[in-house]
Amino acid sequence: MLVSFVCEPLLTGLGAGGYMLVAPPNEAPVLLDFFVEAPGRGPRPARLAELIPVTVSFGDAVQIFNIGAASVGTYGAPAGLCEAADRFGRVPLAQLVHPAAALARDGVRLSAEQAYIVEILAGLVTATPESAALFAPHGEVLREGETIRQPELADTLERLGAEGAAPFYTGDIAQSVVTWISERGGMLTAEDLAAYVVRDREPVRVRYRGREVLTNPPPSAGGILIAYALALLDADREGPGVERLVEVMERAQNERTPEFLAGLDGAGFAARFLSARGVGGGPLGSTTHIAVLDRDRLACSVTCSNGSCSGEVVPGTGIHLNNMLGEQDLNPLGFHHHPPGRRLPSMMAPTVVLRDGSPELVLGSAGSNRIRSAILQTIIRVVDEGLRAGPAVQAPRIHFEDGVVYAEPGIETDALEAAGRAIARFRDRNLFFGGVQAVERDPVSGFSGGGDERRGGAAIVVGTGFAGA
16 A cells, blocks of 8 residues: 555555455454545635646546545545555554655656556646646656655655554644635645544445455445445356446436435445345445455455546645545535545445455555446446456446446447447557456465456466465
């Protein structure tokens, strides 16, 4: 996580939020919710800023992101990381931060995938002098092979290791952030940061092909929609074809009504939602992702996101703040409608698939609304089609949204076209379709993993464990 804050600073960071699903052997799994909250507990600024729209082209699709001080929500990454390290870590936090701090200070050479992200977000990264100083230091955005250096972030990471999360919520770093944002008309206040806490949540559980799938519960939206889709498909005798998959994606999307969104943070919502749709019987049931399995059967799946970043880099800290209040996918009922303190309804869904009680597959994805379709298809590739994690992650994907089927090369669309479906074809695989990272453990062949090439992902063996990032 710490290294990703440095190497993927437009996707995640100390100004971000996220979720971590931890499944220890012989213990109940827990979901640590440290996602972004809606601010506004304290006094409103004298002049509220407007959201600043930026158009981002993925080549074959276009999306609008909104940035600026008005887009900044209450971050949770420092609190979540420290909570996880304290409860589950085996290495002192001060030691954990060293590699990330060194990379931030010495610099990271941009890979082709990282340079592509900087390129498509050029309008965002040059929106403020502070952001442009990092990503366009010579007047043009950094390109593949060039180096990004973040010395202020290095210092801040070292303070995190030495002092924990307190400076980010009640100390001088918090004060610097609040002053910077409030002077620019943002809603984030000292009261919002001081009130922030990491929340334990019980994962949503759903049966699929004799396995138990654990994923992100409400108030996040993505996990429960994945669980619903898997439950619909589990009723089929065979793995789904492309027509059935699109049908299920459409049914899941149609459930994302105003009533669904309004009820997400209510007690017992997951049980009511799934049982009302015939999913039950025992237990119910973007962005970066890291998935880990070890030889002791400890599984960890963590997704973090800065949205697309706000363009607001707080001087003296190196912290690039999130733009979650400006992400349409997280604000489908309109911007600035969430009450202060409410966790935003993310699609992020760290997931673990259990077989006979032990982790078989650990995965998650980046990709905004495409997260749920990317995770769903990867599970299907592994469980129904028998692919290993690597080929399952790289396999072509589809996504259904707003009446359109988006398809990568390799997806057969003739039957969909004959049925009158609108098709948006991509010429190549694209990070639009998410960035799944997955690791699995097979009792016969051992560990394997898949890092999504759409986003420069990688899978590595460390000793006798496995990690994908």
